[in-house]
Amino acid sequence: xxxxxxxxxxxxxxxxxxxxxxxxxxxxxxxxxxxxxxxxxxxxxxxxxxxxxxxxxxxxxxxxxxxxxxxxxxxxxxxxxxxxxxxxxxxxxxxxxxxxxxxxxxxxxxxxxxxxxxxxxxxxxxxxxxxxxxxxxxxxxxxxxxxxxxxxxxxxxxxxxxxxxxxxxxxxxxxxxxxxxxxxxxxxxxxxxxxxxxxxxxxxxxxxxxxxxxxxxxxxxxxxxxxxxxxxxxxxxxxxxxxxxxxxxxxxxxxxxxxxxxxxxxxxxxxxxxxxxxxxxxxxxxxxxxxxxxxxxxxxxxxxxxxxxxxxxxxxxxxxxxxxxxxxxxxxxxxxxxxxxxxxxxxxxxxxxxxxxxxxxxxxxxxxxxxxxxxxxxxxxxxxxxxxxxxxxxxxxxxxxxxxxxxxxxxxxx
Numbered sequence: 001x002x003x004x005x006x007x008x009x010x011x012x013x014x015x016x017x018x019x020x021x022x023x024x025x026x027x028x029x030x031x032x033x034x035x036x037x038x039x040x041x042x043x044x045x046x047x048x049x050x051x052x053x054x055x056x057x058x059x060x061x062x063x064x065x066x067x068x069x070x071x072x073x074x075x076x077x078x079x080x081x082x083x084x085x086x087x088x089x090x091x092x093x094x095x096x097x098x099x100x101x102x103x104x105x106x107x108x109x110x111x112x113x114x115x116x117x118x119x120x121x122x123x124x125x126x127x128x129x130x131x132x133x134x135x136x137x138x139x140x141x142x143x144x145x146x147x148x149x150x151x152x153x154x155x156x157x158x159x160x161x162x163x164x165x166x167x168x169x170x171x172x173x174x175x176x177x178x179x180x181x182x183x184x185x186x187x188x189x190x191x192x193x194x195x196x197x198x199x200x201x202x203x204x205x206x207x208x209x210x211x212x213x214x215x216x217x218x219x220x221x222x223x224x225x226x227x228x229x230x231x232x233x234x235x236x237x238x239x240x241x242x243x244x245x246x247x248x249x250x251x252x253x254x255x256x257x258x259x260x261x262x263x264x265x266x267x268x269x270x271x272x273x274x275x276x277x278x279x280x281x282x283x284x285x286x287x288x289x290x291x292x293x294x295x296x297x298x299x300x301x302x303x304x305x306x307x308x309x310x311x312x313x314x315x316x317x318x319x320x321x322x323x324x325x326x327x328x329x330x331x332x333x334x335x336x337x338x339x340x341x342x343x344x345x346x347x348x349x350x351x352x353x354x355x356x357x358x359x360x361x362x363x364x365x366x367x368x369x370x371x372x373x374x375x376x377x378x379x380x381x382x383x384x385x386x387x388x389x390x391x392x393x394x395x396x397x398x399x400x401x402x403x404x405x406x407x408x409x410x411x412x413x414x
Contacts, residue, residue: 043114044068046090047141051100053148055123055250058102060146062118064088067142072131074160078104079125081148083118090116102126102150102250122148124254125156152256154185187406188232189225190252192262192360193218197242199300202267204376204385211240213385214263217373221263221395228399231406244301245359252366258409259334259402260368262360265385266293267377274378275349276394278338279370280331281361286354293372294356301359323365330367330409338369338401345397346390347374367405371398 044066051060062068072083090108097106105121129147136143151159193214195201201210218235225233234255236248252260268289285291339352361368373394374381384390 042066044085044088046085046088046092046116049092049096051096051103051106053101054246055102055244056150056246056253057129058148060103060120060148062144063136064142064144067135068133068144070131070133070144072128074128074156074163076156076160079122079156081120081122081126081128081146083120083144084111085116085118087114088116089114090118102148120148124250125151125153127151127155127159150250150254152254154256185256186230186232187409188234188255188257188259189402190234190236190255190257190260190366191218191222192236192248192252192260194262194264194297195300196237196240199242202265202376204267204382205379206382206386208376208382208386210265210376213265213373213376215240217385217391217395218263220391221398224392224395224399225402231402245298246301248360249363249366252363252368257363257366259405260361260363260366261398262358262368262370263373264297264370265373265376265381266296268375269377271375271377271379273349274375274381275347276342276352276374277349277372278335278342278353279358279361279372280335280353280355281328281358281368282355283357285356286351290354290356294358297370298357298359327363327365327367330405331361331369333408334367334401334405335369337404338371338398341397341401341404342394345393346384 044064046062047065048063049061051058053059068085068088070083070085072081074080075082092108099105102122102124103120104123106119107121108116108118111117126148129149130145131147132145134143134145135141193211195209195211195214197211199211201214203209204213215237219238222233222235225231232255234251234257236251237243248262249260279290279293285294335353339348342348343352358370361370374385376382376385
């Protein structure tokens with residue numbers, strides 16, 4: 001072998017050695033780069049989670065030690081908000097996720113790789129009023145602040161439709177075969193049998209409880225309304241269950257009720273007083289008896305434990321105030337019509353249209369009245385309340401008032 005061949009052989013060996021060294025160096029550089037990149041992209045941690053509010057409005061706050069990049073969407077069946085959080089770790093205390101107010105359930109876990117998913121299940125249809133990512137003022141991380149409010153099925157479906165357009169995706173939940181077009185909406189009445197469950201309400205001379213009387217009457221009234229095939233009629237409860245006052249209001253609002261009628265049969269210290277009464281809401285009571293009744297009825301929530309207060313008071317803007325004023329006007333009109341109908345068939349107390357600060361009548365967009373059918377403390381009233389013929393007569397009068405009110409609203413384009 002001459003010198004040239006020896007040099008060429010050495011050159012080839014050197015090239016292979018250099019190539020191998022370069023490959024090793026590139027591999028090491030890649031590993032170092034990935035390690036450095038991983039170190040620079042440490043996952044964001046959720047440091048805290050809180051929920052405040054009631055069955056009408058909820059505020060949810062998640063705190064992070066870094067800036068989150070959330071993607072959220074709505075799903076139906078059940079109604080829920082899904083939040084995906086890339087490069088995020090979540091370790092939340094069980095008590096923080098406890099169901100309350102509008103929220104029925106909260107769960108979380110991993111989806112693909114390092115993405116965490118938070119699922120907030122609601123008790124019914126809802127809307128997202130706000131979804132904000134904010135930096136803390138003290139530069140100590142970020143937070144996501146979410147505000148939910150109870151809504152109707154139609155409103156939720158509309159939000160789903162808008163979501164599908166903006167995301168160019170079909171996010172239809174577990175029932176993709178659901179028709180997008182909703183049927184023509186009928187006049188909707190929500191009947192609210194007062195009390196229930198652990199809250200028996202007033203007790204009559206014979207021992208009958210108010211919760212039994214109100215449920216029996218509401219069922220009969222619903223059956224008669226259903227037979228007309230003109231209205232959609234919903235009961236806030238159809239069994240012996242306890243409902244908070246705001247839960248009753250939420251049911252009315254989620255069904256976009258055109259009318260809410262809360263049914264009661266109280267007792268009074270003066271056993272000689274008898275007759276039906278119709279109440280509307282007002283910050284100032286019409287008389288001492290109305291004030292006392294409102295205070296008693298508003299205490300119903302004490303049977304359900306402490307009330308959950310929201311940390312952000314509702315901002316009443318001009319539009320909200322106008323809606324509330326119009327609703328109050330409708331409530332007053334229906335109350336007047338109802339008094340007129342009842343006066344021809346059942347006994348009424350003196351000044352039968354009264355008003356006070358009833359919590360259950362405070363839906364800002366649903367005309368609402370509370371009807372005291374009579375006093376269980378009066379023997380004659382109690383006998384009437386338990387008499388099927390009297391209940392049929394009283395129900396017919398209420399239906400006549402509903403018909404008049406619905407016709408007037410339809411004529412006005414409402």
